[in-house]
Amino acid sequence: MAGTVDVQRLGFDPMEMLSEWDYGATSRLPDGRRLREYWITAADQEIEVAPGVVFNAWTYNGRAPGPSLRCIEGEMIQVHFTNGASHAHTIHFHGFHGPDMDGIPGVGRGVIEPGDSFTYEFEARPYGCHLYHCHAIPLKRHIAKGLYGVFVIDPDPARHGGPQRELAARRNHREPACQAINEMVMVMNSFDTDFDGENEVYAANTVAFYYMQYPIPVRRDQVQRLYLVNMTEFDPVNSIHTHGFFFNYYDHGTTLEPTLRMVDTVMQCQGQRGILEFSFADAGLPPGRYMFHAHQSEFAELGWMGFFEVI
Numbered sequence: 001m002a003g004t005v006d007v008q009r010l011g012f013d014p015m016e017m018l019s020e021w022d023y024g025a026t027s028r029l030p031d032g033r034r035l036r037e038y039w040i041t042a043a044d045q046e047i048e049v050a051p052g053v054v055f056n057a058w059t060y061n062g063r064a065p066g067p068s069l070r071c072i073e074g075e076m077i078q079v080h081f082t083n084g085a086s087h088a089h090t091i092h093f094h095g096f097h098g099p100d101m102d103g104i105p106g107v108g109r110g111v112i113e114p115g116d117s118f119t120y121e122f123e124a125r126p127y128g129c130h131l132y133h134c135h136a137i138p139l140k141r142h143i144a145k146g147l148y149g150v151f152v153i154d155p156d157p158a159r160h161g162g163p164q165r166e167l168a169a170r171r172n173h174r175e176p177a178c179q180a181i182n183e184m185v186m187v188m189n190s191f192d193t194d195f196d197g198e199n200e201v202y203a204a205n206t207v208a209f210y211y212m213q214y215p216i217p218v219r220r221d222q223v224q225r226l227y228l229v230n231m232t233e234f235d236p237v238n239s240i241h242t243h244g245f246f247f248n249y250y251d252h253g254t255t256l257e258p259t260l261r262m263v264d265t266v267m268q269c270q271g272q273r274g275i276l277e278f279s280f281a282d283a284g285l286p287p288g289r290y291m292f293h294a295h296q297s298e299f300a301e302l303g304w305m306g307f308f309e310v311i
């Protein structure tokens with residue numbers, strides 16, 4: 001690959017995307033519970049997914065993936081959705097909610113036409129690493145165009161007792177135990193730039209090879225936590241493989257204890273996601289460049305490959 005993608009022109013920076021959270025706006029409901037509100041607008045947008053390769057995307061809030069939404073278990077959530085794009089869209093959240101809030105055609109409000117708005121409302125449950133995406137038909141096209149994002153529900157330490165409370169605090173963004181951890185978000189995605197139903201470009205956070213060109217700086221003495229979501233279209237499975245270090249893995253993030261310990265490869269089907277945790281100091285590893293990539297070699301060679309620069 002020659003050249004680089006101009007992130008100023010792109011409108012979002014995959015390096016900043018790693019740690020950018022949309023916490024919404026909070027207020028108190030009459031019953032004492034916390035309300036958390038988000039505002040999301042869909043649009044048609046050109047994005048450069050590799051140097052010189054421009055893709056006609058559909059975006060949420062001007063980026064693909066859309067904003068990484070973050071909230072706490074038990075809060076009331078309102079997502080105010082406006083469709084500023086040229087096709088009908090929805091937002092379908094993974095998590096507990098009634099059928100009317102499912103964001104699918106033919107149930108509840110169904111698809112939201114261009115120019116229309118709708119508010120999705122539900123309680124944030126269960127805690128975990130979730131996602132949202134458009135569910136309009138044809139589904140493949142609406143997902144492949146870029147309408148998806150990460151939706152993390154932190155566990156509420158007050159709802160978990162004993163040692164579970166401590167583990168919940170480590171995962172809750174309001175707690176110092178969590179703030180001491182370096183958190184990152186990666187969405188594994190892909191782009192079919194010639195409309196043949198197969199992908200030409202693969203990436204984590206949209207821009208091919210971005211973290212090869214700009215290795216992600218991480219501190220050796222800090223625990224690392226990676227929220228990983230697979231939104232790759234047209235291929236049934238994607239994966240992450242780490243070089244020289246292993247990690248603990250929490251499938252869907254819906255448990256406080258790892259569901260896999262000490263692995264260097266996990267695969268995810270489309271819509272599957274999980275949390276990786278690792279520490280270079282705890283493993284007694286030296287500073288330097290540690291590679292990560294899809295272990296489907298084709299995806300790696302078409303863009304889904306990067307480095308951590310351990311300092």
Ligand SMILES: [Cu+2]
Pocket residue numbers: 088089090134135136142147
């Ligand atoms: Cu759509």
